[in-house]
Amino acid sequence: GGKDRRSGLILTIPLCLEQTSMDELSVTLDYLLSIPSEKCKARGFTVIVDGRKSQWNVVKTVVLMLQNVVPAEVSLVCVVKPDEFWDKKVTHFCFWKEKDRLGFEVILVSANKLTRYIEPCQLTEDFGGTLTYDHMDWLNKRLVFEKFTKESTSLLDELALINNGSDKGTQQEKERSIDLNFLPSVDPETVLQTGHELLSELQQRRFNGSDGGVSWSPMDDELLAQPQVMKLLDSLREQYTRYQEVCRQRSKRTQLEEIQQKVMQVVNWLEGPGSEQLRTQWGIGDSIRASQALQQKHEEIESQHSEWFAVYVELNQQIAALLNAGDEEDLVELKALQQQLSDVCYRQASQLEFRQNLLQAALEFHSVAQDLSQQLDGLLGMLCVDVAPADGASIQQTLKLLEEKLKSVDLGLQGLREKGQSLLDQISNQASWAYGKDVTIENKENVDHIQGVMEDMQLRKQRCEDMVDVRRLKMLQMVQLFKCEEDAAQAVEWLNELLDALLKTHIRLGDDAQETKVLLEKHRKFVDVAQSTYDYGRQLLQATVVLCQSLRCTSRSSGDTLPRLNRVWKQFTITSEERVHRLETAVAFHSSAEKILQECPEQPEAFNEMEQFDEIEAVGKSLLDRLTVPVVYPDGSEQYFGSPSDMASAAEHIREKMKLVSLKKQQLRQPEAATPES
Numbered sequence: 001g002g003k004d005r006r007s008g009l010i011l012t013i014p015l016c017l018e019q020t021s022m023d024e025l026s027v028t029l030d031y032l033l034s035i036p037s038e039k040c041k042a043r044g045f046t047v048i049v050d051g052r053k054s055q056w057n058v059v060k061t062v063v064l065m066l067q068n069v070v071p072a073e074v075s076l077v078c079v080v081k082p083d084e085f086w087d088k089k090v091t092h093f094c095f096w097k098e099k100d101r102l103g104f105e106v107i108l109v110s111a112n113k114l115t116r117y118i119e120p121c122q123l124t125e126d127f128g129g130t131l132t133y134d135h136m137d138w139l140n141k142r143l144v145f146e147k148f149t150k151e152s153t154s155l156l157d158e159l160a161l162i163n164n165g166s167d168k169g170t171q172q173e174k175e176r177s178i179d180l181n182f183l184p185s186v187d188p189e190t191v192l193q194t195g196h197e198l199l200s201e202l203q204q205r206r207f208n209g210s211d212g213g214v215s216w217s218p219m220d221d222e223l224l225a226q227p228q229v230m231k232l233l234d235s236l237r238e239q240y241t242r243y244q245e246v247c248r249q250r251s252k253r254t255q256l257e258e259i260q261q262k263v264m265q266v267v268n269w270l271e272g273p274g275s276e277q278l279r280t281q282w283g284i285g286d287s288i289r290a291s292q293a294l295q296q297k298h299e300e301i302e303s304q305h306s307e308w309f310a311v312y313v314e315l316n317q318q319i320a321a322l323l324n325a326g327d328e329e330d331l332v333e334l335k336a337l338q339q340q341l342s343d344v345c346y347r348q349a350s351q352l353e354f355r356q357n358l359l360q361a362a363l364e365f366h367s368v369a370q371d372l373s374q375q376l377d378g379l380l381g382m383l384c385v386d387v388a389p390a391d392g393a394s395i396q397q398t399l400k401l402l403e404e405k406l407k408s409v410d411l412g413l414q415g416l417r418e419k420g421q422s423l424l425d426q427i428s429n430q431a432s433w434a435y436g437k438d439v440t441i442e443n444k445e446n447v448d449h450i451q452g453v454m455e456d457m458q459l460r461k462q463r464c465e466d467m468v469d470v471r472r473l474k475m476l477q478m479v480q481l482f483k484c485e486e487d488a489a490q491a492v493e494w495l496n497e498l499l500d501a502l503l504k505t506h507i508r509l510g511d512d513a514q515e516t517k518v519l520l521e522k523h524r525k526f527v528d529v530a531q532s533t534y535d536y537g538r539q540l541l542q543a544t545v546v547l548c549q550s551l552r553c554t555s556r557s558s559g560d561t562l563p564r565l566n567r568v569w570k571q572f573t574i575t576s577e578e579r580v581h582r583l584e585t586a587v588a589f590h591s592s593a594e595k596i597l598q599e600c601p602e603q604p605e606a607f608n609e610m611e612q613f614d615e616i617e618a619v620g621k622s623l624l625d626r627l628t629v630p631v632v633y634p635d636g637s638e639q640y641f642g643s644p645s646d647m648a649s650a651a652e653h654i655r656e657k658m659k660l661v662s663l664k665k666q667q668l669r670q671p672e673a674a675t676p677e678s
Contacts, residue, residue, distance in 0.1 A: 002122035002131050004046040008075060009036060010122060011047045013062060015054035022065060029069050044075035046118065048127070052082045052111065063106055074104040078118075080111050080127070144198050145225050151191050152232040158184045159239035163246060188240045195233045202226050252325075255318065256333070262315055263337050266308050270348045274308070277301045278351055284362035284423070284446050288370055291363040298359055302352055312345045358426050365419040369453050372412035376460045379405045383467040395482065399475045406468050413461050420450050474551065481547040484540045488561045491537030495568040498530045502575050503631075507642035509582060509623075509650050513590035520583040527576050534569045541565070571633050578631050579641070585626065589619045589654070593661050613665040620658040627651050 002010040011032065013025070033041070047066060051059035059079055066074055107117065114127050123129025162184075202225060281298065285291035319338045323331065382402060427443050427450075506523065510516030541562050593616055627647050630638035641647065 002118070002124070002129075002133075004076070004118055004122065006043060006046075006075070008044040008046055009040055010118065011045050012050065012124070013047065014050040014126075015058055015062065020054070020058055020062070022061065025062065026065060026069055029066075033069075033073065041073050045073050047074055047077045048114070048118075049077060049079045050126070052080055066104070076117065077104055077106045078114060079106060079108045080114060081108050141198070141201065144194065145229070148191070148194050148198055148229065149232065151186050152195060152236055155184055155186055155188060155191055156232075156235055156239055159188070159236075159243045163239060163242040184243075188236065188243070192233065192236055192240065195229055195236065199226065199229045199233065202229065252322070256322070259315055259318055259322075259334075260337060262311060263341050266311055266315070266341060267344050269308055270305075270344050274301075274305060274348055277304075278355060281355060282443075282446075284358065284427075284449075285366065286449055288363065288366045291359060291366050295356075295359045295363065298352075298355055302356070305348065305352060309345060309349065312341060315341060354426075354429075358423075361419070361423045361426055365416070365423050365450065365453075368412065368416045368419050369457065372409065372416055372457055373460075375405065375409050375412055376457070376464055379409060379464050380460075380467070383464065383471055395475050395479050399472065399479075402468060402471065402475075406465065409461055409464065413457055416454060416457055420454050423450055477547055477551055481544055481551065484544045484547065485561065488537050488540040488544065488565065491533050491540065492561060492564050492568055494533045495530060495537070495565070495572055498526070498533065499568060499572045499575060502526070502572065502579065503639055503641055505642075506579055507646045507650065509586040509654070510590065511653060513587055513594055516583055516586045516590055520580070520587065523576070523579055523583060530569075530572055530576070534565065534572075537561075537565045567635075571639075574633060575631050575639070582623070582626055582641075585619065585623045586654075589616065589623055590657070592616045592619065593657050597660055597664055613661060616661050617658060620654055620661075623654055624651050627654075 004010055011029075033045075049059060049062055063077055063079065066077060109117070111127050114123065115129070118129075120129045122131055124131050124133050278301070281294070281301070283294065285294050316338065319334050319341075322334055323338075379402075382405065424447060427446050506526070508519060510519050592612070596612060596616065627641075627650060630640045632638050
């Protein structure tokens, strides 16, 4: 980058202790001398040979080599020597004496005296100068420039070949030319980016100052590189723009051809194999499993169609994008392709949907038919099992369950009719997409199957209804039978309660004749209630016999209830008769006693006969004796009226009245005794 006082370029050759290859050095010098322009070369070169770390023989060889490599361009050679090292050897070969033969002047100089010949600002720091120089940076930039120049030149030739081939010849020749050279060997974008970065770096080095603030003047080779890079970039941009247009046109045409090809593939498959698959599928199956198998087969067909429908969606988007581009020459063709593709796809999709809906309706019909068949089987199973209920409540529950099942069957049959009619309606529309195929025979089989299933279910339901009517009547009779048995058992319980009440609460005999008569009248009404209860129980048991005969079954409880009813009634009758006898005796006792006690003493003629007193005493004693005697039943068991204290209270009242009668008798006897004495 430095210059001598004649504005010639300075070429520095640093030598080292290792062996220096003259061939490599010669090649390097040839390359470096090819960089400057002819104008720069005309000003000559100043060569600095740094031999401070090398041997004298190597330095001499390098200087002599300059004679062969650049004799005309070299004006001065400065050999930088080490201090007092070569002094004895210099006399053997004096360069200044060989100036005419060499073609340039050779100066042997120390590094600190090099500034006599070259300004310090044009020397690097190695020679005591101030010139800023980074050899690796220069080398990297030079490599980038060389690479860019090579790639851009090659790329321009390729792009020109592609672009020129697209501008002439027939359409087939154009396509053939473009096909052969369609892809450049390198990426144009990458090359352009490299060129812009290189140009930016060169321009930046031109205007930026060095670290010391002194303006840095770029080397002539860099100044020369800038216009070369700019020219290459301009040419690349021009050719690349044309190339992009060629690619766009080719891509559009290729895309259009690909779309046409794919559209025809979709249309041909849908109208060919796809339609043929649907033509072979017409049945609906005769069961759930058969319908599910047909559905699975249809799903496989749909899966195959889905792949082509996905292609349709992609093609439709591509066509829409091309239509939005607005190329007039392709609009008509694109719209025709789009319309053809849409018509075929929508028609096929509607056929797939119709078939899927038909199979779904068939599956629902068979599902309802199967459920109804199972309900009828369950109902028939209930009707075929003999009724063995435990009580009337269980019969009512069974009857309710039977009615619910029958209602469920009615609803199921109604649902089956609705599903069947809907399926028949869909089948009647099947011919609309049959592609001219006569599906009358196939449809007739489907229709006959559907109608046959519905008629069979109707007959089975009717048979079950008839059996339900018979079973309902039988169960109602059984409910009545259980009710009669329960009521008869209740009548027995009531009689037991009446008997218990008679023994425990009907114990009073009354304080006088009037009260005793009232008790006797109440007792007769009490007996009437018991008689009605007994008669009611007998009627119920007679009804159970009739129902058992009608149902042809043996009653579980009537055989036990009738003896119990008769036994309780017998006990009640005996107890009631005892109660009546006691009350009647009490009435006779109270009536006679009250009559005697109420007669006036002034009527002694009424008591002439003492037999009345004796009779009253006899009745009273008989009544007292009866109170102590238990009621004896036919089975030998005994029962007392009330508790002992209750009986004692009743007996005490009778004794008191007997005492009053006895006292009355004594009073009447005293006047009779006094009369004889007087």
